[in-house]
Amino acid sequence: TQLLEQSPQFLSIQEGENLTVYCNSSSVFSSLQWYRQEPGEGPVLLVTVVTGGEVKKLKRLTFQFGDARKDSSLHITAAQPGDTGLYLCAAGTSYGKLTFGQGTILTVHP
């Protein structure tokens, strides 16, 4: 059973379009992170959200943590080819360990 469900699994869009990636669970988390990973590299942290209802913005990226701290979303406005990559959500479990969603592969075509 997947603790964190990410959707969609694949997303292929044109430059300039908007998109939203979802991360859902039946469990409550104390925090949730979003990472972006490029091929052949390790994941790089984008944001950490800790408060239910929290919204964080990072340039064209908007992250939201659900009120009940069971879900999160990542919204990208006016996507660019440089946004292409694997987006992973992750939540803390016990003793600092993280469990990861299965990821969303985003491809932005010029």
Place this chain on the structure above:
Amino acid sequence: EADIYQTPRYLVIGTGKKITLECSQTMGHDKMYWYQQDPGMELHLIHYSYGVNSTEKGDLSSESTVSRIRTEHFPLTLESARPSHTSQYLCASSESPGVADTQYFGPGTRLTVL
């Protein structure tokens, strides 16, 4: 910018060989982790450590072993590599206590066993 390093970046070896994947971090983090990841897929935790002389197995069973003799160094060893071990191996570290379990990742080692 995270200071965590992995070597080699790419490794192609034959079945039955013993290999060690190196991971080092210069941030003084107590917690370190090893993940296994197939291309474009989720990360699976195979080993973790909370400090020197502390190692634990992760959620995904692995035939590899790890050691933590120094804070900055967390090598992973496969005694006899098999084609089923072909994957990307990612090392990470985090502070203890830290901000909301944030982990910093190395660039990974892509292992291919023929």
